[in-house]
Amino acid sequence: MNTQFDNDLTLLMWSSGYGHEPMVRYLLGRGADKQAKDNGGLTALELARSAGHASVIAALAALGGGSGGGVVLAQTLPEVVVSASRAEQLSFDAPAGIQSVARTQIQSGGPQVNLSEALKRVPGLTILERQNYAQDLQLSIRGFGARSAFGIRGIRLLVDGIPATTPDGQAQSSSISLTSTDRIEVLRGPLAQLYGNSAGGVIQSFSKTAPKETELESQQFLGSYGLRRANYQFGDTLGAYAIVADYSFFSIDGYRDNAKAERRQFNAKLSFDPTEDLGVSVIFNQFDMPVAQDPLGLTRENLIANPAMAGTGASNYFVRKTVLQNQLGASANYRFNQHKSVLLRSYFGTRDNLQYQVGTPGANASGAWTGLARNYYGLGLQYNAKELYGGVPVQWVGGYEFDRAREQRQSGAASLGQKSTTTRNEDNQSENSDFYVQGTALVNASLSAVFGFRHSTVRFTSDDYYLKDGLDGSGSKAYSAVNPVVGVTFHATDDLNIYANFGRGFETPTLSEMAYKISAPASSAPVAEFNPSLNASVSRHFELGAKWVIDSRARLDLALFKIDTTDELVVAVSSSGRTAYKNAPGTSRMGWELAATALLTPTLSTTLSASGIDAQYAEAFQSEASGVITKVSSGNKIPGIAQTSLFSELVWSSQAKNPGKAGEPLGARVSVELSHSGRLFANDTNTASADGHTVLNLSASHRWLFGKLAVSLFGRLNNLLDESYVGSVIVNQNALQFYEPGLPKNWSLGLRLSAPL
Structure with missing residues (x-):
C-alpha cells in the first residue's frame, strides 16, 4: 500500500x-x-x-x-477559484486578493437586479448605489474605475470566460444576469494585470450548472418605489447535453423623479461533451432596456432641499437612455491528458445605445442626443499544462487573445426628447492583440513562485463622415506594453500562507474619453474630434498578503498594497456637456484589505470585510470647467474613492451547515448586515465631498419542501434606521450636480418556486 x-x-x-x-x-x-x-x-x-x-x-x-485545519476551511467556507491562476485552485492557495461570492449570498442580497447587492461584501471593491439605471453602477477596485461618469472603466469583466469588456476598457454590469449566476469571483492586485488593458481588477461570473433532471423555477419580487422583478428558469440534462435558460423582467418607478426603468434579460447556456476529452459550452444572452430615465445629479442645495427631486433639466428635456445588446459566445476545452489541455473561445455581439441629454447653450439649447451602434467580436486560445522541470512541479498557461469593437457614433440636437439634427457621424474602432504566459512553481514544500507577462497592443481608429462643420475628426492611435508579474508565497504551515507580488499594468483611454479634444490652448470648449494626444497610464503594483486559517471554523485574509501610476487620465476641460481629458503627472494609492469568515456555532456564522485607501495626486496640475481654471494641488485625494469601507454580516440558520451536502438547505435563514462607507470626494480640487455613512439591513428567508416542490420566501429591509446619505457622486460634474442620493428605508419581498418534472 x-x-x-x-x-x-x-x-x-x-x-x-x-x-x-x-x-x-x-x-x-x-x-x-x-x-x-x-x-x-x-x-x-x-x-x-x-x-x-x-x-x-x-x-x-x-x-x-x-x-492543520487550513484545507478543511478552504473546503467548508467556499472557495474554489480560477481567476488567479486561470486554473482551478482553492482560494486559500491563491497568492492574491481574491474572493468568491456564492449563489446563496447572491440570492440573499436582494431581488438580484444590481451587482452591488452581491459584491458589497468584497474588500477593496467600491460599488456605489446610484439609483440611476441610465448610467449603470459606479464600480472601482483599489481606486481603478472611480473616474467613470457612466458604465465600468478600468476593470475587466468576464461572463463564463467570455469577455464583457471591450478592447478600450469599457463594460456594463448589466452583462451579468444575476438570476442565472452560480458564483462571482473578484480578483485584485498584480495578478489582475495579466488580463490585459484596464485590468485594475477582474470580476468574473459563472453560470449555474444544469440539474440532472428537468427542473422549472420561477421567482417574483415586489419592493419599494414600484420595484417589480420576475424571472423564469428552465434546466435539464439529456444525455451529454445540459442546458440552463433564464428569462427575467425588471421595472421600477424610482425613488427620485424621472427615474423609471424597465429591463428584460435572457441568458442561456448549453454544455455538451462530443467526446470523453472534449467539452463545449455555448452561451447566448440578450439585454433589452427599452427605457431608463436619467434623474441626473443634484447640487448640494437641491440635495438638502429635496433628495427625491430630479436634477436640473432632467424632466424638461426627457433625459433617458435605451439599450439593446445581444451576444453569442462559445468555448471548447480539449483535454490531451490529465496534465495538458487547450481552450478555445470565441464570441460575437451587438449593442445599440441611444441617449437623450439636457440642453446646453449654443447649438443644443433644446436638448441633445447621442447614439452608438456597436458590433464586436473576439477569439482566444489558451494552453494549460502541469509539468516537472528539474524536479520542480510547474503549472503554467500560455495564450493569445484578439478582440475588436466597431461602433458608429452619431449625435446632434434634440427637441422635446426627439432627434432634430445630426451634427456628428463617425466610425470608431478599437482592437487588442495580446499574448500572455503565467505559471506557478512549487519550489519546495514551503515555497512557491508565480511568474508571468502579457504583451498587449491596443489600436484605435476614427473615421469622420460629417465634414459640414469644416472639421475632420479622423485619426488613429496605437498603444503597446509588456506587463510582467512576479511573486513568491511562503507556505509557513498548512494553516498560513504569506505572499508578496509585483506587477505592472497599463490603461488606455476609452473611445468615449478620446471623443473630444481642445481645439486650441485659448479655447475653453472641447470640440467633437478624435483626440490622439492621450497617453496610456502606466501603473506599478506592490502587494503583501497573508491567509490564515485560525482553526477549522475561521479564516482571515489580509492584504497591503501600494500602487504608483503615471499619466493618469484626468479632466482637462469640461463645458457645455462635453469633456476633454489629459494626462496627469502621477498618482499614488496605498491601502489595506481585510476579509474574515467564522462559523461561531453550527447554526451561527459571521463575515467581516474592511478596507482603507489613501489615493492622491502625486503632483499638481490644472483643469478647467465652464471657463474657470482651477489648480489641483499635490496631495489632493482622487475623487470617487471611498477612503474607508466596511461590511459585516451575522447569519443564523435553522439548519446546521453541512459542507459535504450539495444543494440549498431547508429551513430559515436570518441575517443582520452593517455597511459603512467613508468620505467621498466629488472633484479633483476636493472642494466638494459626501460625508461617510453607515447603513443597517435585515434579511430573512425560509425554504420548504412539499413533495418535489421547493418553496422559498425572501424578505429584506434596507436602511433600517432611515439614514439620509449620498450613495454616489458624479466626478467633476461641471454644473456642480455631483450628488446622487441613496435610498431611505426600503423593502423587498420575494417568492421562489422550483420543482423537477
Whole structure:
C-alpha cells in the first residue's frame, strides 16, 4: 500500500498528483500514509496543491489529509477559484486578493437586479448605489474605475470566460444576469494585470450548472418605489447535453423623479461533451432596456432641499437612455491528458445605445442626443499544462487573445426628447492583440513562485463622415506594453500562507474619453474630434498578503498594497456637456484589505470585510470647467474613492451547515448586515465631498419542501434606521450636480418556486 516507486512516489502520491479523486479516497480508506514524502520532500497533499486538483485536496482534507485545519476551511467556507491562476485552485492557495461570492449570498442580497447587492461584501471593491439605471453602477477596485461618469472603466469583466469588456476598457454590469449566476469571483492586485488593458481588477461570473433532471423555477419580487422583478428558469440534462435558460423582467418607478426603468434579460447556456476529452459550452444572452430615465445629479442645495427631486433639466428635456445588446459566445476545452489541455473561445455581439441629454447653450439649447451602434467580436486560445522541470512541479498557461469593437457614433440636437439634427457621424474602432504566459512553481514544500507577462497592443481608429462643420475628426492611435508579474508565497504551515507580488499594468483611454479634444490652448470648449494626444497610464503594483486559517471554523485574509501610476487620465476641460481629458503627472494609492469568515456555532456564522485607501495626486496640475481654471494641488485625494469601507454580516440558520451536502438547505435563514462607507470626494480640487455613512439591513428567508416542490420566501429591509446619505457622486460634474442620493428605508419581498418534472 505504501511502497515507494520511481522518485519515491507512493500510489497515494501518484493518484493525488494526477487528480484521481476516487482512487485517493479508496487508498485513504485502506490506510495509505498521508505523511510520506517523495524525493523532493512533497506529501500527497502538496502534490495535489501544486497540480491544482481542488477536489483531491478536499478529499484529503475530509479524510484527514494534512495536519492543520487550513484545507478543511478552504473546503467548508467556499472557495474554489480560477481567476488567479486561470486554473482551478482553492482560494486559500491563491497568492492574491481574491474572493468568491456564492449563489446563496447572491440570492440573499436582494431581488438580484444590481451587482452591488452581491459584491458589497468584497474588500477593496467600491460599488456605489446610484439609483440611476441610465448610467449603470459606479464600480472601482483599489481606486481603478472611480473616474467613470457612466458604465465600468478600468476593470475587466468576464461572463463564463467570455469577455464583457471591450478592447478600450469599457463594460456594463448589466452583462451579468444575476438570476442565472452560480458564483462571482473578484480578483485584485498584480495578478489582475495579466488580463490585459484596464485590468485594475477582474470580476468574473459563472453560470449555474444544469440539474440532472428537468427542473422549472420561477421567482417574483415586489419592493419599494414600484420595484417589480420576475424571472423564469428552465434546466435539464439529456444525455451529454445540459442546458440552463433564464428569462427575467425588471421595472421600477424610482425613488427620485424621472427615474423609471424597465429591463428584460435572457441568458442561456448549453454544455455538451462530443467526446470523453472534449467539452463545449455555448452561451447566448440578450439585454433589452427599452427605457431608463436619467434623474441626473443634484447640487448640494437641491440635495438638502429635496433628495427625491430630479436634477436640473432632467424632466424638461426627457433625459433617458435605451439599450439593446445581444451576444453569442462559445468555448471548447480539449483535454490531451490529465496534465495538458487547450481552450478555445470565441464570441460575437451587438449593442445599440441611444441617449437623450439636457440642453446646453449654443447649438443644443433644446436638448441633445447621442447614439452608438456597436458590433464586436473576439477569439482566444489558451494552453494549460502541469509539468516537472528539474524536479520542480510547474503549472503554467500560455495564450493569445484578439478582440475588436466597431461602433458608429452619431449625435446632434434634440427637441422635446426627439432627434432634430445630426451634427456628428463617425466610425470608431478599437482592437487588442495580446499574448500572455503565467505559471506557478512549487519550489519546495514551503515555497512557491508565480511568474508571468502579457504583451498587449491596443489600436484605435476614427473615421469622420460629417465634414459640414469644416472639421475632420479622423485619426488613429496605437498603444503597446509588456506587463510582467512576479511573486513568491511562503507556505509557513498548512494553516498560513504569506505572499508578496509585483506587477505592472497599463490603461488606455476609452473611445468615449478620446471623443473630444481642445481645439486650441485659448479655447475653453472641447470640440467633437478624435483626440490622439492621450497617453496610456502606466501603473506599478506592490502587494503583501497573508491567509490564515485560525482553526477549522475561521479564516482571515489580509492584504497591503501600494500602487504608483503615471499619466493618469484626468479632466482637462469640461463645458457645455462635453469633456476633454489629459494626462496627469502621477498618482499614488496605498491601502489595506481585510476579509474574515467564522462559523461561531453550527447554526451561527459571521463575515467581516474592511478596507482603507489613501489615493492622491502625486503632483499638481490644472483643469478647467465652464471657463474657470482651477489648480489641483499635490496631495489632493482622487475623487470617487471611498477612503474607508466596511461590511459585516451575522447569519443564523435553522439548519446546521453541512459542507459535504450539495444543494440549498431547508429551513430559515436570518441575517443582520452593517455597511459603512467613508468620505467621498466629488472633484479633483476636493472642494466638494459626501460625508461617510453607515447603513443597517435585515434579511430573512425560509425554504420548504412539499413533495418535489421547493418553496422559498425572501424578505429584506434596507436602511433600517432611515439614514439620509449620498450613495454616489458624479466626478467633476461641471454644473456642480455631483450628488446622487441613496435610498431611505426600503423593502423587498420575494417568492421562489422550483420543482423537477
